[in-house]
Amino acid sequence: MSERLESYKCPSCSAPLRYDPSGKLVCDSCSNEYDPEVIELMDSYDRQQAEFDWGDYKQKLAENAERIENSVVYVCRSCGATVETDATTAATHCPYCDNEIVITDRLEGGLKPGGVIPFKIDKNRAIDSVLAHFKGKKLLPGNFKDRHTLEKIRGVYVPFWLFDAGVDGTMVMDATKVRMWSDSRYDYTETKHYLLSVSGSMDFAGVPVDASTKMDNDVMDALEPFDYSEMRDFDPVYLSGFLADRFDEDPDVSIPRANERMENSAESVIRSEASDFTTVSVRKSLMRLTHPTVRYVMLPVYVLNVKYNEKNYRFAVNGQTGKVVGELPISKLKSWLYFGGWLVGLGAIVSLIAYFLFR
Amino acid sequence: MKKMICLLFSAALLFTLCIVVFADTPLLNPDKSDNENGMPYWYPLDTDGFEDFHGEDLPYVVDDADIMTDAEEAQLSAKIESIVRKYGIGYVAFTDDDLHGLSPEYYSSDFLHFNGYGTGDEYGAVTFFLCFDPGDRCWRTTAINSCEDYFTEEIMYEIDETVDSAIRSGDYYDAFMLHANYVEDLFEEIATTENWTPEDHDFKYTYEDEDDYDPYYENYGYRNGRSKEGPSAVTVVGAGLIVGLIGGGIRVASLRKKMKINPPRTANNYLIHDSYFVRDRRCDYLYTTLTRHEKPREPSSSGGGGGSHGGSSFSSGHSSGGSFSSGGRSF
Structure with a gap:
């Protein structure tokens, strides 16, 4: 320990600490005394780094790779979107940009998803949901609510990566307890400073991140939640009357979004253990993943594109709950x-x- | 040659002017530096056995804080002189910016006693003292000896209400003139009322019932655009426009926010219920800091008896020079 002593800084004033024969670490600047074990613990926390590691999920995905059979593949001439459906469903316009799309049977069927949530609401109810969403939006241009435009809404199975993992974490926090009192002349404030560390673990299941570059990530995130209890094994029959987008966004691209959301939640849960302190500030957050897995699924979304003042506004309706998300034009x-x-x-x-x- | 004559004439004119001005303004002491005891120039070196006396050629305005112009001092002096001559009382307007460690009541009382402002057999006198000491900016009406009977706590309160607006507006000359008017009215009332007692006074201000009468406005009007009639139309409409701008901006911003997308930043919906458990919780004490702040002091009233109301303080007692009663406020 003596070799490291010179680099220890006082938690109160950051001045160098000195080892005192009494067995304490002493700050000559502010006269505080510390238990060497606590200072070493604090130092060890400061040196630790943690990173979410999703392991070899790609290999597991590849092992289960199957293609959708007997599908018809369409390619959009305008935006390049590749969607597929079953042989009985005709697609004439791209659900993303509303331009004409062409049929091709030279392309191989897309990767078969591990699960699908079937559409639960029909097109009319989706339109009603959009109209209900428009209500109360006082800045919406009057001519934007044309039902004829809303008829162009299309049901699309949007590819999603679902991230399952346990999060095991330790949060190191600088915490204080404040006590105030007064006498006839002075107001006193006593602040006791603590080093608080809480370790805990929790499991997350099915944190979704959309796997399509055509869909706006914020729109898809805002469309949640989906009820995973209604998830079914994929069957091409679910494609009848709907389109299915192919994933074109690698999980590696989606992982940071999932990490951020899980980390935020884990920190919030662990931090709640410090509710008995007056103030808490996070000194270090050390989180790691346990048993991570990635699943590929398709989730039901109605997509509507409306052109207004030369700008394309895209709305998405959760095909399971009817929740509507989309940026609206402002008059x-x-x-x-x-x-x-x-x-x-x-x-x-x-x-x-x-x-x-x-x- | 012409130049020489002009120069000599100007010098002679200046000299004559100086003589006229200084001859007309009696001075307690031309050199106003502190005495060798560190007290003000008018303070006796030895106060033991002091007895009141009648001072001679005393000025009616002693502006040691130098807050008034010469013209203002001259007008105020003329006003006070007329009161002193008509009612035979000792009365002086006094300002200073250093209390020399004394309370404003004691300081103003000593000023009257030690300079011999008292008149008549009972050496009665009163001063309106404006104090600019950085540690205690305040005003006091201090009466000594026989004048203590006239300047009761209720009268002091009414004087405070009379001069309050003017002093807080920084119009000190106006405040002195208001004070002089009040003293003149009071002594006129005393002179024309048989066996006058303070109960005979028709109070415009009382502790319990304050009306809208404001002598500062009645006598001088509010300066710098202020008006007793309330804010101007431009101010009212301007305030409304500012609030309307802010309110309209906030309202439109909140409406625009509804048109945007608010994606979640957490995964709380996907946290498996009951999966969370705390493996370890450790809390190590580091250190303690203790800070203390002195409470703001209440304005204190020195001397025995009396009290305070609405920011006014009233006190009476004995200073080095003798007895006094004093009232005033901080500003």
Whole structure:
């Protein structure tokens, strides 16, 4: 320990610590004394690094690789999207860009997913959901709600990677307990500082990240949750009347999004163990994955593209729950009208109150 | 030659002017530096056995804090002189920026006693003292000897209300003039009322019932655009516009936010219920910090008796020079 002593810094003032014959580490700057074991523990935490390692998931995926049989593959001339469906379903327009698509039977069927959640709501209910979503959106342009436009909504099975893993983590936190009291002359504040470390583990199942570059990640994340209890083994029959997008985003690209979400949740859960302290700040978060697996599934999504002022607005409807997600266009005229109305209305009220209050 | 004559004439004019000004302004002591005891220039070196006396050629305005112009001092001096001559009382306007360690009550009381401002057989006098000591900016109306009977706590409170607006607005000359008007009215009332007692006074301000009368506004009007009628139309509409701008901006921003997508940043929906368990929890004490802050002090009233109300303080007692009663506020 003596070799390392010179580099130990005082947790209070960051001045170098000195070993005292009393067995304590002493700070000559602020006169605090520390247990050497605690300072060494703190130092060891600071040196540790943790990283989520998803292991050899690709090999496991490859072992189960099968292709969808008897499918018809379409390629969009405009955006290059590759979608497939069964032989009985005709697709004429791309669900992503609404341009014409061409049929091709030269392409091999896509990778067979490990599971699929069938569409639970039909097209009309999806349209109703979109119309309900528009309600209350006061800045939405009036001509945007045309039902005829909404008829173009298409059901698409969107490829998703589902990440399953246990998270085993240790969080090291600087925590304080504050006590305040007063006498006749002074107000006192006593702050006790602690090094708090909490280790725990938890399991996550099916953290989804969409595997299609055509779908906006934020839109797909906002479309959650899906009820995985209704997941079925894939059967081409589910494609009847719907399109299925092929995954074109490697899991490696999706992993950081899954990691971030799991890490945020794990930290939030572990941090709740420090609720008895006045303040808590995270000094180090050391998380690692246990038994990670990656699954490839298809989830039901209605997709609607609406062109407005030369810009394409895409809406997605959860084909299982009817939840609608999508950025909406904003009417500049309505924005100014609302702003002006509030400016005049609120301004008048405040002016009247000020006049009667201070006259 | 012409230049020489002009120069001599100017010098002579300046000299004459100086003589006229200084001759007309009696000075307690032309050199206003502290005495050898570290007390103000007018403070006796030895106060033991002090007895009140009648001072001569005393100024009616002693502006040691130098807050008034010469013209203001001259006008105020004329006003106070007329009061002193008409009612035969000792009255002086006094300012200073150093209390020399004394309380404002004691300091102003000593000023009256030690300079011999008292008049008549009972040496009654009163001063309106404006104190600019950095540690205690305040004003006091201090009365000594027979004048203590007139300047009761209720009268002091009314004086405080009378000068409050002007002092807080920084219009000190106006405050002195208001004070002088009040003292003049009070002594006129005393002179014309048989066996006058403070109960005979028609109070415009009382502790319990304050009306809207503001002598500062009535006498001088509010300066710098302030008006007793309340804020101007431009101010009211301007305030409304600012609040309307902020409110409209917030409202439109919240409406626009509804048009955006808010993706989740956690995986809480996918945390398997009951899968979480704490493997280890360790808490090590590091150190303690203790800070203390002195509480803000309440304004204290020195001397015995009296009290305070609405920020006013009233006290009475004995200073080095003799007895006094004093009232005023901080600003």
